[in-house]
Amino acid sequence: MQLTGSEVLVECLKEQGVDTIFGYPGGAVLNIYDALYKHQNEIRHILTSHEQGASHAADGYARSTGKVGVCLATSGPGATNLVTGIATAYMDSVPMVAITGNVTVPLLGKDSFQEVDIAGITMPVTKHNFIVKDVTKLADTLRLAFKIAITGRPGPVLVDITKDVTAAKTEYTKVVPEKIERVTETIKEEDLVTAAQMIKEASKPMIFVGGGAVISEASEELNTFVDLVDAPVCDTLMGKGAFSGEDERYTGMLGMHGTKTSNLAVTECDLLITIGARFSDRVTGNIDKFAAGAKILQIDVDPAEINKNVITDHSIVGDIKMVLRRVNDKLTQHNHSEWIQHVLDMKEKYPLKYNKDILTGPYIIEKVYEITKGDAIITTEVGQHQMWAAQFFKYQKARTFLTSGGLGTMGYGLGACIGAKVANPDKIVVNMAGDGCFRMNMNEIATATRYNIPIIQIVFNNHVLGMVRQWQSLFYEERYSYTVLNDAVDFVKLAEAMGAKAYRITKKEEVEGVLKEAIELNIPVVIDCQIQSDDKVWPMVAPGAAIDEVFTEEDLKK
Template identity: 70%
Template sequence: MVLTGAEIVVACLKEQGVDTVFGYPGGAILNIYDALYKHADEIRHILTSHEQGASHAADGYARATGKVGVCIATSGPGATNLVTGIATAYMDSIPMVAITCNVGTSLLGKDSFQEIDIAGVVMPITKYSFIVKDVRDLAKVIRRAFSIAKSGRPGPVLVDITKDATANTTEYIQQVPDVILPDTAAITDEDLHTAAELIKEAKRPMIFVGGGAIAADASEELLEFAEKINAPVCDTLMGKGAFSGEHPLYAGMLGMHGTKYANFGVTHCDLLIAIGTRFSDRVFGNAAKFAQNAKVLQIDVDPAEIDKNIRTTASVIGDVKEVLKRLNPMIGQYDHKEWVEHIEELKLKFPLKYNLDGLTGPYVVEEIYRVTKGDAIITTEVGQHQMWAAQYYKYSKPRQLLTSGGLGTMGYGLGAALGAKTARPDKTVINIAGDGCFRMNMNELATASRYNIPVIEVVINNHVLGMVRQWQTLFYGGRYSATVLNDKVDFVKVAEALGCKGIRVTKKEEVGPALEEAIAHGGPVLLDCQIDCDDKVFPMVPAGAAIEDAFDEDDLKKKEM
């Protein structure tokens, strides 16, 4: 059949099973919006308050489901407003397709109104970026974009389409999408046997898991692996839920704000098995002192990650699920009772703890965990509240914690929550935010109220930029440059003005009832939880220090004495 380019875009989205797109219209993309209007019963369009919110919503949709998230925007500033969200998805390996439209082909390169070379702009932060000038290429490019986004190490792809390509017509033939098979080409028997031998020889193995295990849907294989070799498991921020936080072998998060027992465990293990993690600087601290006593076995789909930050003893390159499927039958049932008991002793000696007097961020997170029975999808912004959400909520399943790990994007969480709730209406979805982050994306509460998307926005409000202030307190002599937010902005009134319910929380005993009221409300709700401006995230590893140098409040008091 003969279709316009705009109709081909919609037809290709339907081919790929897309049921929701997030976006914001403009002149250059009007033809696509006209086509979406005609197919509104098949593809739901969520009009966000800002294009950045659309990109974060598409990202949240993808993280919550494992499917490709889709966002769309017009040319020029509409397209550039997607950039932060595209970069966020790229850093965290999230499958996303961003569709933008540009000025007509005859106007390209002439500094036309709202013209920007968006394909060039995003080249370093996408797996691939396309510009389509000929309608005959459009279907092929969109299909390829989805294939690239999903295959191997997932990530975002951008398709920019000139306006005339959306108006012109060509023959369209429907196709069944390609089946994306796990990447197994590089998995060799030799590498597997080497891995199995390292595991057999280890006396103090430690498993370190990242977001790649979630992307590969490898949780069941990971559980079998951990229980077979009887090894403690620690994770990255991105790996939360890949291995249940409620399992006896779980040893918490590793790194700058990880648990002391995870950091000490990695420091003293003799084999570190890294699964689906890229060894971020926030994890290893001082690379020269990281896991000095250990051989390192790395399992990852991306060969570029091997030996990039931490030198390995051996590696297996391939889809994590497929690697573990092949490796599990090759290893025996091992008993590392003394080592596991040692980690248990460290858990007792160095538990996570916080001030129990008054309302604090950790208490709010623990109440969220209690009220939701550990079954909510949690999104976060970036800062102290993000670390508390990682430390004090026990994620038992993958795709429960959606957070910007690599880019550290303030303003990510509320858009991501909208995407997650749209994708998973059966789940309670709560965004844990700081007041600084909330100021960056509070306009998306209007999106929540427009569509009555019942997300819960929990603002841990300390009237400062908390994490930056923490660094200023500890390392900059208490010089609080541009971090105090103690002004007259009333978040409850803001929420109400944007069509949402607002609840202020100032005491510990108010948190649980407020959460229960918010869940029962059935619409979007904001909780403004007022905490002290000097509450801090502990443990902490100073930048560039060894992870075994983690300190907490007790250590600071001893040092002062």
Template identity: 70%
Template structure:
């Protein structure tokens, strides 16, 4: 049948099963939006307050559902406003397809009004960037974009379409979307034998779980593997929920703000099994001393991650779920009772703790956990509140912590929480924010109100840029350069001005009551929580130090008293 380019875009989205799009219109993309209007009963469009909010919402939708998220933007500044969200998705391997429209083909390269080379800009932060100058190639390009986004190691893909291509008419033939069967690398049998030998001869194994275990859906296989190996488990920020945080073998997060138990345990183990993790500097600290007593086994779908940051003893290139399935069939039951007892003694000696009598970030997170019974989707911005959310909420299922791990994007969480709630409407969705982060994209509260998206926004408000100030306090002799945010902004009133419910709290009891109320309202709610400016995330490892050198408030007091 004969269709124009805009009609083909919408038909291809329908082919891919897309039910929700996040975006912001403009002149170059008007043809697509006109066609989207005709299909508004089939595809829901969420008009965000800013294109960055649209890209983060598509990302949150993808993380929460496991499907490909989709966002739209017009040319020039509309397209460039997507860049931070695309980079966020790229760093955390999140499948989104960003569709932008550009000036007409004849105007490309002439500094035309609102022209930008968005494919060139996004080339380093996408799996692939397309510009489609021929309407006859449009359908196949969009189909390819979705296939690339979700295959192998997932990630974002951009499709840029000049405006005249959206108007051009060409032949279109509908294709039914068959069941997606991921292509996995061939797994070397000799590697499997070598790995089984490593697993069965280890005396002090430790399992380190990364985001790849979440993306591959490997939770069941992971639990069976850990039980068979009889080993303690730690995770990265991105790996939260792949292994239950309530399991006795779980020891908390690893790295800069990981538990002392995990940091000490990994430093003492003789085999570190790394599942879908990329050895971020926030995890390893000093790479020269990281797990120096251990053989390291890395299982990852991306060969580029092998020996990139840390040299490994053995690797298997493959999907974590598939590799663990194979290993589970052959691995004999192991017994490491003595090793587990040592790790348990660390857990008892070095628990996470905080000041119990005042409103603090950790108290807020634990109260959210208590009231949601651990069954909420937790989204975060980036900073101290993010680390507290990682430390004090017990994640028992994958895709229940949505956070910007690799890029560390302040302003990510509010858009992402909207995407998560749209994708999972039956779930309670809570975005944990700092006041610095909330300022960046708080205009998306208006989006949540406009589209009746009942998210709960909890602002951990210490009136400073908390994590940066923590570094200034510890490493810059308390020179608080540009980190103090003491002004007259009232976040509760701002929320009310945009049509949401705003609540100001200063005590533990006030927060308990406010959050309990928020759970019943089925409306967007902002809870502005006043905490101390000098509260810190503990434990901490100084940048570039050995992770065994984790210290906390008590350690600092002891050092100062000497």
């Protein structure tokens, strides 16, 4: 049948099972929006307050479901406003298709009104991108974009469509999407045998889990693997929930703000089994001293990550779920009770601590965990609150902790929270933000109230840029250069002005009642929590130091 390019786009979205997109209209995408209007009962469109909010919402939708998130923006500034969200998704391997409009083909390259080379701009931060100038190629391009976004190591794909293509007509025939197969052709039998032998020879194995295990949905296989190897488990920021934080063998996060136990255990182990992690600098500290006494076995779907940051002794390339299944078949039951007991003793000796006499970020997070019984999706911005959320909430399932790990995007969490709640309407979804982060994209509260999306926004309001101030305190002799937010902004009034219910908490005794009421109301809620300016995230590894040089506040005083 003959359809316009805009109608072809909508039909292709329906082919791919897209039920929700996040976007903001403009001149170059008017035809697309007209087509969406006619199909609003089939595809829900969420109008965000800013295009960046749309990209983060699509990201949160994707991370919480494993499906491809979709965002839409007009040409020029509309497209460039998506870039930070696209880069965020790229760094954390999030499947996303970003659709942008552009000027008509005759106007390309002529500095036309609201023209920008968005394909060129996003080339370094997309898995692939396209510009469509021929309506006959639109459908196949969109189908390929979705396939690329979700295949292997996922990532964002940009499809830029000129306005004349959205108006032109072409023949459209529905196509059922092909099943996306997991990457298995790179899994070699000899690699599996070598891995099993390395595990057999180890007396102090340590399992290190990254975001790849979440993306691959390998929790069941990972649990079996941990049981067979009989080893303690640590994780990255992105790996939270792949292995339950409630399991006694779980030692917490590794790296700059990882637990003392994880950092010391990785330093002491004789085999580090790395599953879907890329050895970020925030994890390894001083590369030359990282797990220096251990052999390193790395499992990852992306061959580019092997030996990129840390030289491995052996590696297996392939889908994490499938690799673990096949490795598990080759393993016998191991027993490392003495090693595990040593690690458990360290857990008891070096627990995470905070001041329990006053209102603090960790206290609030523990209360959220207690009240929700851990059955919630937590999104965060970036900074101290993000680290506290990683440390003090025990993630029991994958896809329940959504945060900007690789890019560290302040302003990410609120949009992601909206996207996650839209995708998971029956879940409690909470965004945790510092006051510095919240003010970056707090206009998305208006999006939540417009559609009555019942998110809970907690602001850890310490009136400073907390993480930067922490570094200034420890490494810059307390020179607080432009990190004090001593203005008159009232988040309660702002939230109320945007239509949300708002609370201000100043003491511990208020936390439980407010949280319970916020959950019960089932409407958009903002909670402004006044905490101290000099609260810090402990423990910490100084930049450039080895991870076993991790120190706490008590160590610093000594």
